[in-house]
Amino acid sequence: xxxxxxxxxxxxxxxxxxxxxxxxxxxxxxxxxxxxxxxxxxxxxxxxxxxxxxxxxxxxxxxxxxxxxxxxxxxxxxxxxxxxxxxxxxxxxxxxxxxxxxxxxxxxxxxxxxxxxxxxxxxxxxxxxxxxxxxxxxxxxxxxxxxxxxxxxxxxxxxxxxxxxxxxxxxxxxxxxxxxxxxxxxxxxxxxxxxxxxxxxxxxxxxxxxxxxxxxxxxxxxxxxxxxxxxxxxxxxxxxxxxxxxxxxxxxxxxxxxxxxxxxxxxxxxxxxxxxxxxxxxxxxxxxxxxxxxxxxxxxxxxxxxxxxxxxxxxxxxxxxxxxxxxxxxxxxxxx
Amino acid sequence: xxxxxxxxxxxxxxxxxxxxxxxxxxxxxxxxxxxxxxxxxxxxxxxxxxxxxxxxxxxxxxxxxxxxxxxxxxxxxxxxxxxxxxxxxxxxxxxx
Amino acid sequence: xxxxxxxxxxxxxxxxxxxxxxxxxxxxxxxxxxxxxxxxxxxxxxxxxxxxxxxxxxxxxxxxxxxxxxxxxxxxxxxxxxxxxxxxxxxxxxxxxxxxxxxxxxxxxxxxxxxxxxxxxxxxxxxxxxxxxxxxxxxxxxxxxxxxxxxxxxxxxxxxxxxxxxxxxxxxxxxxxxxxxxxxxxxxxxxxxxxxxxxxxxxxxxxxxxxxxxxxxxxxxxxxxxxxxxxxxxxxxxxxxxxxxxxxxxxxxx
Numbered sequence: 001x002x003x004x005x006x007x008x009x010x011x012x013x014x015x016x017x018x019x020x021x022x023x024x025x026x027x028x029x030x031x032x033x034x035x036x037x038x039x040x041x042x043x044x045x046x047x048x049x050x051x052x053x054x055x056x057x058x059x060x061x062x063x064x065x066x067x068x069x070x071x072x073x074x075x076x077x078x079x080x081x082x083x084x085x086x087x088x089x090x091x092x093x094x095x096x097x098x099x100x101x102x103x104x105x106x107x108x109x110x111x112x113x114x115x116x117x118x119x120x121x122x123x124x125x126x127x128x129x130x131x132x133x134x135x136x137x138x139x140x141x142x143x144x145x146x147x148x149x150x151x152x153x154x155x156x157x158x159x160x161x162x163x164x165x166x167x168x169x170x171x172x173x174x175x176x177x178x179x180x181x182x183x184x185x186x187x188x189x190x191x192x193x194x195x196x197x198x199x200x201x202x203x204x205x206x207x208x209x210x211x212x213x214x215x216x217x218x219x220x221x222x223x224x225x226x227x228x229x230x231x232x233x234x235x236x237x238x239x240x241x242x243x244x245x246x247x248x249x250x251x252x253x254x255x256x257x258x259x260x261x262x263x264x265x266x267x268x269x270x271x272x273x274x275x276x277x278x279x280x281x282x283x284x285x286x287x288x289x290x291x292x293x294x295x296x297x298x299x300x301x302x303x304x305x306x307x308x309x310x311x312x313x314x315x316x317x318x319x320x321x322x323x324x325x326x327x328x329x330x331x332x333x334x335x336x
Numbered sequence: 337x338x339x340x341x342x343x344x345x346x347x348x349x350x351x352x353x354x355x356x357x358x359x360x361x362x363x364x365x366x367x368x369x370x371x372x373x374x375x376x377x378x379x380x381x382x383x384x385x386x387x388x389x390x391x392x393x394x395x396x397x398x399x400x401x402x403x404x405x406x407x408x409x410x411x412x413x414x415x416x417x418x419x420x421x422x423x424x425x426x427x428x429x430x431x432x
Numbered sequence: 433x434x435x436x437x438x439x440x441x442x443x444x445x446x447x448x449x450x451x452x453x454x455x456x457x458x459x460x461x462x463x464x465x466x467x468x469x470x471x472x473x474x475x476x477x478x479x480x481x482x483x484x485x486x487x488x489x490x491x492x493x494x495x496x497x498x499x500x501x502x503x504x505x506x507x508x509x510x511x512x513x514x515x516x517x518x519x520x521x522x523x524x525x526x527x528x529x530x531x532x533x534x535x536x537x538x539x540x541x542x543x544x545x546x547x548x549x550x551x552x553x554x555x556x557x558x559x560x561x562x563x564x565x566x567x568x569x570x571x572x573x574x575x576x577x578x579x580x581x582x583x584x585x586x587x588x589x590x591x592x593x594x595x596x597x598x599x600x601x602x603x604x605x606x607x608x609x610x611x612x613x614x615x616x617x618x619x620x621x622x623x624x625x626x627x628x629x630x631x632x633x634x635x636x637x638x639x640x641x642x643x644x645x646x647x648x649x650x651x652x653x654x655x656x657x658x659x660x661x662x663x664x665x666x667x668x669x670x671x672x673x674x675x676x677x678x679x680x681x682x683x684x685x686x
Contacts (some may be wrong), residue, residue: 028506040400065463065471072459076504076677078489078685081459082482088462089475093379096468100363103345109365110342134677134686169362184686193684301464309466311591312527314341315584318366322583343467364469367580374573375469378476 003124004216004255004288011227030232035161038104046231047105050160052121052306053233054102059116059123061095063298067131076134083180084137090173097166102164117303125284126214129206135188135196139203141248143211149174150245151215154235163233182252189256195217198258204253205261209279215242217281245275247303346372347397348380349390358390368391439615440553441495442515443622446504446558446612446658448488449516453480453507453667454537456674457524466527473573477534478544480566487559507678511660511668518657519602521667528588529595531577536550536569536636540606554618575639589644591645594646604653656670 023043029036036042055288065105066087076083099109115121126144131137152174156167189200215236219225228234246265253260286292349358361380366372372391381387399422458478467470485609489502500508520537524530543568548560582592607626616622640647677686 004471013369032611062468063462069463072462073456073673076507076684078482078486078506079503079686082479082486083463085459085475085479085482089472089479090469091470092475096364096379096472097362099343099468103363108342167363187686191685193681196684197679279504301545304659305466306466309527310341311471311587312470312581312586313343313467315588316367317341317343317584318588319580319584320371323368365467366469371576371580374576375473377569378473379469382476 004122004214004226004266012223013230025243028232030159030230034159035164036159038163046229046233049228049231050163050233051102051105051107053228054098054105054163055107055112055115055121056123058095058098058102058112059121060127061091061098063116063123063127063302064144065091065095065324066298066301067127067294070131071134071137071159074134075137075202079136080184087141088179090177093173094166094170096167098163101160101162101166113306117299117306119290119299122288123298124214125287125292126210127298128287129210132206133199133203135199136186136207137202138181138188138200139182141177141179142185142252143181143204143207144214145177145181146209146246146249146318147214147241149178150248151236155269157232157235159232185256185258187257193321200256201258204258208261209283212242212276212279213281213284213287215239215245217284243273246276252272343367345394346376347394348372348376349392350376350380351388351390353387358388363394366391373424434501436497436534437495439612440619441492442612442677444488444495445490445513445515447673448485448502448505449493449514450520450537451481451517451563452485453519453670455479455554456670457486457520458530458534460524460571470527471667474530476575477570480563480570483568484563487562491559495682496535503537503652503678507675509661511671513627514657514663514667514671515660516667517602517605518664519599519605519655520664521657522599522602523666525595525598527589527604527605528581528591529598531574531581532550532592532595534570535574535578535600537606538567538574539632539635539639540616540628541567542635542679544573544625545625547628556621570637575635578639578645579643582640584633592643593645596640600648601650601652601654604651608655608658610659622651 014023016027019027022041026036026041026043026046036046065088067092072081072085072088075084099112102112103109112121116123126147131140149171151268152167152171156164158164158167187197187199192200192249219238225234227235229237250260250265260276262277264275266275267273268275287295290296344365344367345363346369347363348361351358352363364372364375364379366375369391373389376391377391381389435647440495445562455478458474458502459475461471462478463471465474468596485506486502489505493500519533542564543558549564551557551560565604578592583590607629612624613624614622617624637647642663657664661667677684
């Protein structure tokens with residue numbers, strides 16, 4: 001999900017026998033369920049993939065602040081305003097934890113920001129969709145956070161210690177997010193006026209397929225996915241998680257009295273799962289290529305925030321250095 | 337620091353109200369220790385009162401090498417993290 | 433001293449609207465602050481202020497006794513019914529002005545809320561007691577930031593001085609005095625705002641000094657916010673955004 005655009009290396013997964021002794025010992029540790037820690041040996045491919053995956057995950061959190069941040073100033077009640085602000089603040093926190101986890105792999109946060117800003121690193125496709133009505137705050141919480149949770153809960157068991165630990169913290173904080181969104185949907189779709197119900201349906205119509213895209217394209221035959229799963233930095237297949245998401249979401253939509261915008265959606269007695277239509281993968285590729293509805297806005301907003309903040313970051317560092325120098329001088333005088 | 341401008345990384349330790357020892361809760365960036373403590377309060381306690389916060393610059397932590405690793409593995413380094421900002425470079429060296 | 437005390441209602445609106453307007457302005461930063469740590473800290477400040485708004489305006493609504501809620505007061509009053517000081521409604525502009533404004537306000541709020549703890553009205557005292565802890569932390573953080581940015585670099589010093597110069601004429605309104613202030617004072621509900629002047633000056637001048645910044649000499653003070661007589665043009669735009677849903681869909685529950 002947060003590795004939506006990590007390209008396959010094309011190499012198939014090596015068997016234990018084919019591996020170098022270091023790599024083999026490393027893989028065996030993972031197979032035993034041990035955590036890999038920053039100072040431990042790790043194959044370069046593992047490190048690189050993790051940097052990209054955790055980096056994309058972190059970027060997704062902070063770019064993800066923007067579509068919801070779009071409604072903080074327009075929240076309809078004081079309580080909704082506080083709830084939404086607290087939620088978007090959590091996303092900043094999650095980005096912060098994840099950047100720190102990635103930093104243990106030898107890349108700095110500012111370097112990752114730079115790579116986000118110049119397009120070298122990506123973020124989840126979902127945040128390139130606009131939030132047009134207040135119902136979108138409901139839909140984002142319900143669907144987008146719902147999809148994210150599907151992915152994040154198993155990642156608590158990922159093989160890389162710092163990543164796993166940040167996921168534990170994130171999952172603990174995330175629990176209220178989906179509820180917050182669903183609560184908005186209940187108020188609008190179930191208990192609301194005709195206008196509100198219409199807004200809720202419209203939000204579901206617009207966010208349904210982009211939410212399904214969050215899990216990434218089918219990875220049945222993906223070499224990359226197989227390697228990531230062997231390394232336990234990916235815990236489930238994209239299709240498996242997508243199915244789970246659909247199965248859990250359909251009854252929730254029914255409860256809300258909303259229609260999932262898929263005429264082929266139906267319960268399959270045989271598989272005990274819902275059959276559903278695939279999203280438009282051409283659209284997905286367009287979004288990843290930079291042509292989503294809000295790619296330019298999101299990236300520009302991030303770049304602007306970063307550039308506008310440069311003088312502040314520099315000044316605070318300069319002040320800290322001056323203070324430290326003064327302290328040192330005082331100590332030396334005292335000692336001498 | 338690769339560039340002189342990046343705020344250093346700090347490790348944050350918090351002692352909750354149960355009389356337990358300080359526990360490592362995560363990291364953050366800050367220009368100095370004073371600000372790191374305030375940031376820790378905002379990020380990691382959401383202002384919970386009655387908690388004691390320690391911060392230490394990540395670069396100042398010494399760590400043991402992984403215990404069960406023979407000579408097969410990387411030579412021991414006393415840094416916790418292979419963090420690029422642990423290496424002070426002169427400005428003239430440029431961005432790397 | 434509940435219904436039928438229009439001065440108390442007015443007083444409570446002033447407290448609530450200050451928190452509401454500054455909380456709203458601060459929330460505008462979410463997602464775009466200079467660093468993640470600052471983003472999170474600003475959100476905490478905004479959350480504190482929104483929480484304080486809920487308490488003050490709920491109390492105001494009770495005193496008014498007209499069946500309005502705190503949300504009604506926040507989202508269904510127009511510009512001329514708002515009672516916040518002008519300083520809090522002007523745009524954020526940049527991080528420097530945002531933090532300088534926060535500092536000027538915090539430097540007032542800390543002694544103010546501290547004094548309100550002794551209010552003859554229990555509910556005023558309770559809200560002040562809860563809010564004071566938050567304000568003290570805000571002041572620590574905003575003062576430290578003003579010092580760091582004032583002292584930091586040539587550019588940051590210049591930007592902070594610009595912010596201070598811009599905000600200065602708005603600070604005087606914090607110490608305004610009218611019938612409501614006199615009534616609150618005589619009822620033992622609140623001290624006169626002017627009595628905060630010394631504490632404010634002490635905090636502000638020592639901090640600006642440490643920050644290598646100077647306070648303008650001009651004692652001129654803009655007024656018109658806390659009595660609602662003449663707000664800035666900015667408030668209307670802020671309310672147009674903030675109140676859009678409540679205004680567009682009357683009677684809907686969210």
